[in-house]
Amino acid sequence: xxxxxxxxxxxxxxxxxxxxxxxxxxxxxxxxxxxxxxxxxxxxxxxxxxxxxxxxxxxxxxxxxxxxxxxxxxxxxxxxxxxxxxxxxxxxxxxxxxxxxxxxxxxxxxxxxxxxxxxxxxxxxxxxxxxxxxxxxxxxxxxxxxxxxxxxxxxxxxxxxxxxxxxxxxxxxxxxxxxxxxxxxxxxxxxxxxxxxxxxxxxxxxxxxxxxxxxxxxxxxxxxxxxxxxxxxxxxxxxxxxxxxxxxxxxxxxxxxxxxxxxxxxxxxxxxxxxxxxxxxxxxxxxxxxxxxxxxxxxxxxxxxxxxxxxxxxxxxxxxxxxxxxxxxxxxxxxxxxxxxxxxxxxxxxxxxxxxxxxxxxxxxxxxxxxxxxxxxxxxxxxxxxxxx
Amino acid sequence: xxxxxxxxxxxxxxxxxxxxxxxxxxxxxxxxxxxxxxxxxxxxxxxxxxxxxxxxxxxxxxxxxxxxxxxxxxxxxxxxxxxxxxxxxxxxxxxxxxxxxxxxxxxxxxxxxxxxxxxxxxxxxxxxxxxxxxxxxxxxxxxxxxxxxxxxxxxxxxxxxxxxxxxxxxxxxxxxxxxxxxxxxxxxxxxxxxxxxxxxxxxxxxx
Numbered sequence: 001x002x003x004x005x006x007x008x009x010x011x012x013x014x015x016x017x018x019x020x021x022x023x024x025x026x027x028x029x030x031x032x033x034x035x036x037x038x039x040x041x042x043x044x045x046x047x048x049x050x051x052x053x054x055x056x057x058x059x060x061x062x063x064x065x066x067x068x069x070x071x072x073x074x075x076x077x078x079x080x081x082x083x084x085x086x087x088x089x090x091x092x093x094x095x096x097x098x099x100x101x102x103x104x105x106x107x108x109x110x111x112x113x114x115x116x117x118x119x120x121x122x123x124x125x126x127x128x129x130x131x132x133x134x135x136x137x138x139x140x141x142x143x144x145x146x147x148x149x150x151x152x153x154x155x156x157x158x159x160x161x162x163x164x165x166x167x168x169x170x171x172x173x174x175x176x177x178x179x180x181x182x183x184x185x186x187x188x189x190x191x192x193x194x195x196x197x198x199x200x201x202x203x204x205x206x207x208x209x210x211x212x213x214x215x216x217x218x219x220x221x222x223x224x225x226x227x228x229x230x231x232x233x234x235x236x237x238x239x240x241x242x243x244x245x246x247x248x249x250x251x252x253x254x255x256x257x258x259x260x261x262x263x264x265x266x267x268x269x270x271x272x273x274x275x276x277x278x279x280x281x282x283x284x285x286x287x288x289x290x291x292x293x294x295x296x297x298x299x300x301x302x303x304x305x306x307x308x309x310x311x312x313x314x315x316x317x318x319x320x321x322x323x324x325x326x327x328x329x330x331x332x333x334x335x336x337x338x339x340x341x342x343x344x345x346x347x348x349x350x351x352x353x354x355x356x357x358x359x360x361x362x363x364x365x366x367x368x369x370x371x372x373x374x375x376x377x378x379x380x381x382x383x384x385x386x387x388x389x
Numbered sequence: 390x391x392x393x394x395x396x397x398x399x400x401x402x403x404x405x406x407x408x409x410x411x412x413x414x415x416x417x418x419x420x421x422x423x424x425x426x427x428x429x430x431x432x433x434x435x436x437x438x439x440x441x442x443x444x445x446x447x448x449x450x451x452x453x454x455x456x457x458x459x460x461x462x463x464x465x466x467x468x469x470x471x472x473x474x475x476x477x478x479x480x481x482x483x484x485x486x487x488x489x490x491x492x493x494x495x496x497x498x499x500x501x502x503x504x505x506x507x508x509x510x511x512x513x514x515x516x517x518x519x520x521x522x523x524x525x526x527x528x529x530x531x532x533x534x535x536x537x538x539x540x541x542x543x544x545x546x547x548x549x550x551x552x553x554x555x556x557x558x559x560x561x562x563x564x565x566x567x568x569x570x571x572x573x574x575x576x577x578x579x580x581x582x583x584x585x586x587x588x589x590x591x592x593x594x595x596x
Contacts, residue, residue, distance in 0.1 A: 005588040015588040024578040055588035072577065092575045093448075094532075106572035109580040112561035116430035121568065124580060136586040146580065 003057040003140035004368035004387070009047035014368045017057060020136065020144035025072035028148035030084070034165040035062040035138040036359060037375045037385045038086075039195050040311045043265055044129055045372065048281070048313065051113055051131040059139030059387070060086035060127040061169035063161060066152065067142070075149040082152040083164040083345075084145060085172055085337025088124045088133070091150030095123075102334035107146060108133045122334060139368060141389045153341045156349045165386065166196065166355035167344045172337035173309055174200025174262065175208075175344060180307040180331035181258035183210035190214045190247055190256035190299060192292040194222035194234075196358045196384050197309055198262035202232050203355075205260070207347060214250060216243055216292075218268060221381035229357050238270060244299045255301035263292040264310030276317075290315045297322050308332035359386040431560025440543040441560035445567040448575045451506040451527040451536045457574065458509050458525045467569035467579055472562065482511060484521065486562060489554040494519045494546055520545040540567055 005015045020029055038061050043049045063083040066076050076082060089101035096104050104123030108114065111121035113131040124146070127137015136143060145151060155164040174197045181189055189205045191198050194217035202213045214233045215226040223234040233250070240246045247256055268274070269291030293308065297319055300306055306328050323330060347353035360383045363371040371385035432443035447454060457463050461482040464474040473485040480500030488494035496519040498511035510524045526539040542559045569579045 001586070003586060003588075007588070017586040017588050018584070020586050021584050023581060023583050026576070026578060053587070053589065057586055057588075090572070090576045093571075105568065106576050107580050108568075109582050111568040112431060112564040115560075115564050116426070119430070133580070134582050134585065140586065144585075147576070 001141040002365050002389070003136070004059065004365055006044065006052050006056045006058050007054055010045060012045065012058075012369045012372050014366050015055070017055075017136075017140070020142055022068060022070045023144065024146060025070045026147045026149060027070040028066050028073055028076060028145045028152065029068040030062075030064040030082070030143050030145050031067045032062055032138050032140060032143060032389045033064040033081075034161050035059045035140075035387045035389065036165055036196075037061075037372060038169060039197070039264060040128075041372070042376055043311055045376070048265060049129055049311075051129040051134075053130055053134070056127075056130075056134070057136040057140050057143075058127045059137035060125055061165065062126075062138030062143075063155065063164045063168060064143075066148070069148060073148045076152045076154075080152070081155045081161075081164075083155055083167050083341070084151050084153070085335060085341060086125050086127075086169045087122075087334055087337060088126070088135070088146055089150055089338050090123075090147050091338075096150070096338075099336055099339040100333070101336040101338045110134055125334075139365060139387055139389075141365070150338065153345060156345060159345065159348045160356065162356035162359055162386075163348050163354055166200070166358050166384075167341065167348065169335060169337070170196035170358060170384075171200045171204075171344050171353065171355050172340040173197045173335040174202070175204035175340050176333065176335055176337075177201040177260045177262065177307045177309040178204030178208050178210075179340075180333075181205070181210075181260065181305045183208040183258070185209055186211050187257045188212040188214065188251050189258045189260060190216065190296070191232075191260045191262060192216045192296050193262035193310070194219070194226045195262065196355075198260075199226060199230065199358065199383075200355060201260045201262050201307075201309065202226060202230050203353065206230065206232070207352060210258075214247065214256065219378060219381075222383060225357065225383065243295055247299045251301070255299055256304070257301055258305045258307065259296040259300045260307040260309060261293050261296045262309045265290070265312050265315075269295070290318070294319055297328065300326070300328055303327045305329045305331060358384045361385045363387050365389050428554075428557035428560050431557060431564055433556030433560045439545060439555040439559065440541065441556055441563045442539065442541040443560070443563045443567055444537055444539040445571055446530045446532065446535050446537050447567075447571045448532075448535050450534055451529055454527055454536050454538060454574075455506045455509070457570065459503065463570070463573075464566065467566055467573055468562070469569075469579060469581055469583065471565060480511075481514065487558070488519075488544075488546055489558055492546075494521070494544065496521045498523060518547040520547075538567060538570075 003017045044052045066080045087102035088107040089096040089104045090106035093105040107124040108121045114121040124133025126135045187210045189210045205213050216235045218238045374382045375385045432441040434440040461476040475483040482498045485495045497514035499514045501512040502510035513520045521544045524541040528537045530537045540563045544559050573579050
């Protein structure tokens with residue numbers, strides 16, 4: 001079959017690879033109908049995250065149709081149209097039992113790679129680094145799904161493929177980030193980043209009851225999406241002297257009650273601090289340009305909550321004193337998609353959640369390199385490149 | 390054989406540890422330090438870095454886990470294509486695992502101690518080139534029906550490979566064995582990359 005593969009830093013191509021097959025009894029084979037790029041792919045494409053291997057099939061946000069199931073699969077069958085969270089749970093360990101699905105103990109084939117880096121392994125994920133499991137990804141015609149019964153969610157008839165696609169990662173990650181802030185009536189929630197995850201965090205905050213949502217980015221087309229599709233207030237950080245002061249002004253001097261950071265290690269910014277991060281990252285002296293994370297921590301009101309969705313490695317100059325002295329609560333995780341999926345599908349079915357506007361550009365698998373180039377460089381207002389295998 | 394292209398020492402260390410090829414990057418003092426740190430995190434003993442110990446809580450009783458680890462074929466099921474584990478009768482086992490520098494380590498292990506529901510210990514059989522001792526200790530965990538499993542592996546290769554690299558390789562094996570057995574017991578299967586599609590030549594990835 002054809003698949004988009006990582007061959008090295010900034011080297012993506014479409015290759016012929018073996019078809020997947022059932023290996024374990026709870027496996028299923030999916031015919032991929034749609035698969036999309038994610039900002040976190042850029043971290044290994046640009047070489048900031050280790051343990052990729054030459055020839056890896058990438059892609060972790062997807063939906064499709066089941067074509068084959070293993071002998072122990074009971075709840076899904078060939079022909080089912082399903083969406084699958086990118087992080088894989090087993091449904092049996094203590095973490096899955098507590099709805100902390102991305103922390104699953106039993107789905108990462110390479111726990112020995114993560115223990116030295118994190119202390120304990122996370123669950124596995126499709127189409128990412130080998131430390132995170134090394135499972136072949138979704139930018140392919142077919143893929144092997146593991147523990148299919150607990151990870152496949154049937155897509156209701158009312159919900160189109162394009163809507164279901166983003167329930168695989170952008171929506172559950174964004175909604176989890178909003179949920180971490182426990183939105184209440186009267187709350188103002190500021191969200192850094194208007195990519196797929198940031199926009200979904202904004203929608204999540206709205207649906208969960210926040211009074212005001214303020215989005216921060218620099219790209220006019222993404223800020224327009226936030227205001228036009230979601231009706232949130234926006235700040236273009238390149239057009240203001242200080243985001244922190246602007247937010248203070250907008251909130252009567254108090255600051256946003258809760259903040260969500262949806263940018264990650266390759267954030268952009270302005271001023272001296274951004275230049276410092278850029279140089280240190282280029283020299284491999286730090287892995288992260290944490291401009292937006294530091295700004296979010298500074299902007300948050302006293303006693304507020306900082307929800308971190310961006311992917312980070314080793315962050316330099318982390319303002320722990322600000323966190324401590326302002327009594328902030330930090331919450332973070334990779335997505336626990338299985339916990340959010342039933343609610344997301346209900347919202348989508350009722351027409352209250354339609355993330356299909358994120359898919360700004362469509363490509364065939366053969367156009368993998370071009371699609372990633374447009375996505376990375378945000379050419380032609382590309383928010384997400386969607387592949388139709 | 391494919392290689393990492395991301396160019397960071399952390400990446401090389403992590404990938405090599407898991408591939409059992411730690412010595413490939415252990416040529417310099419810095420690389421040895423990185424491998425040593427990885428080994429320490431994987432349970433290698435700083436005083437005796439060719440020894441690794443890790444503990445994991447598994448959802449089964451001490452009695453069930455005693456029976457599980459007493460049967461050598463279960464180590465083979467858990468480690469899949471990472472190591473060869475062959476029963477030689479009476480609890481004795483022949484082991485073959487990748488060692489530092491890409492050289493395979495082989496040894497015969499004799500089941501020298503078994504206390505029902507508590508402990509299993511295999512010591513080197515006479516005549517083994519490599520000297521290796523494996524111990525599994527079982528303690529009832531506070532959670533109902535769970536057991537804290539402590540696994541200790543001490544490997545002394547006859548070739549005299551660098552101890553930190555040996556500790557990292559032993560640590561990787563112990564972590565794989567513990568998490569693999571937890572997955573098999575709790576879910577009925579071991580997570581694996583066998584037959585994993587990729588543009589690399591060969592039949593899927595190691596485990």
